[in-house]
Amino acid sequence: MSGFVKSSERKLSTQKFGGLQSKRRTNTVFNIISFILIVSIAAVVLLPIWWIFRSSVMGSQGIFLWPPTFFPLGTLNVTEWLWSNYIINPASFNFWLNLRNSLTITVPCVIFGTATAISCAYAFARLRFRGKKFLFSLCVGSMLMPAAVTLVPLYMAWSALGLVPSYWPLILPYLCGGGAFNIFLLRQFIRTVPRELDEAAKIDGAGYFRTLVSIIVPSIKSAIIVVALLIFITTWNDLLQQMIYIHSRESYTMVLGLTSFFGTFRTDFAGMFAATVMTILPPLVIYIFGQRYFVEGIVMTGMKN
């Protein structure tokens, strides 16, 4: 009898400990597997970007070597790489001119787009007014509107105003709001700022504008950086609009220059890749600087509604 009790007790205890231990072990195994998995997927994601760079410092013959080498020209010696590819004939891809043109469009878009998005988001997050729900759903609803639908009427309107070809059709829309998603994102952030700060400012005699500038804006700095970066990236990358509204080579932007280079100079592959790297670099550099705000910033809001 006593033996039976003992054995069953032992059974119970071994089951318990065995269970926990094996669980911990499977957890560790699982963690290692998922880590290896994610690192290898990340490597696959980065591979094309490395490949562009690799191809940009090889000669036109080197690019089509079979089998392809992982490192440029099969060497890690940086001095042997053909950096001369980056000296592209300005007649086919004028880096400095294109860069200047791109910045002429993106900088005002970023500044005014962010500012107007903040003011709109502030009103939606903090102020009470008639028709708020309706206006907010109009705003969010525009996220669902494919911009392609309005392409033709907008083109007609801009040409009627005599603004085609020019940069105005690319810049002016960003003076007004900077996109519904950005407004939505900023609104989410502003809602996380404690309302007590607003109240305190109000008691100190600050008006709405003053509250926005000196209380809200400093507390949502990271969100503002995210939105500014998003606007920069969308305006920098927007090939379709730029193709529609920019006609002459002198006013080509980076992506337009690259696309036309690809279309007309298909033989100069080395220069092609160098031009691709140059087009990719500005958003990439900006992203690397703002990266810690970027991903974590959006993740931390929780996008809660």
Add this chain to the structure above:
Amino acid sequence: MRLNLRGALGTTTCCDGCPHNGYGMNIFRKEKKEKSIIAIKEQRAAYVFLIPAFLGLSLITYLPLLAALIVGFTDLTVFMLVRGEAPSFVGLENFRFIFTNPSINFLNSIYVTIYFALFAIISSVIYSMFIAVLLNRKMPGRTFLRAVFYIPYILPSAAVMISWFFLLRYEGGLVNYILVNMGFDRVHFLSSADTVIPALVMIAVWTCGNLIVIFLAGLQNVPRVYMEAAEVDGANFWQRFWRITIPCMTPIIFFNMLMSLVVNLQVVVPALAVTSGGPGQSTMFMTYLLYHFGPRTGQYAFASAMAFVFFLISALLAAVIFLTSKSWIFYEGDDK
């Protein structure tokens, strides 16, 4: 008395306009009687703050939408605008023309667009959910890894397309090199009508870092209590994933599907930068046709008719997602 209590509660909570709490609007109505000057001032300030954004919304989005709907029923072309002639209404003539003209092949364009969009939405939502769940675990270098998956999204899509064009080449492309080394046959990818859409979907999936980030944001909100309760009850990873993570994430999945729908229906950069609608007509996306008939050749009436059809299709697909969402979205607090 009850109203006063509500008012007192309402001033301390910040739930204005929030669907879970009607108090915000209540105080507003109540305060309007007592201290109307403050309320009116606040309202006036709000409208001032909204002016730029709504100027943009009405002039850049809603008014042009209306214009596209109207112009689609007229015979407007760029020449008439130049000469100052007034367009006349032609009823459904434009729609008859775009659907029956074999050289436009509008039905094919609708087909390839929807095929690409649906394929891309489903693949990128599944892929980004998978990556987000993996990235949400504690691991060394998590911040760096999260940053890596966002990189493809920030790159200019024209540059991305051109680079992939080289990676996917039949002769000497890296992907085909890897395939051959793994013992597979080479694939034509972008140069064959059968494989071009799946190849473009693969590129779209590669680019969908924004969905991953939004999923990661959503995963922060999956209540830890549920997870811990399930763990105590002995649920394994898969059970927890399917029974807790997925149901809690359904609103985010819904949001991402809608975002992905809008983006992928408007796909145009592959055609603009690399394929020019080919091979054959397999990448004649609707936006590319719109671009061709609108700004390129000035046949505004046809382009507007296409835009109208485009609008209907996107509204229809969004409506499908919205209507079915009631059956699969789980909101916390629902008894289901």
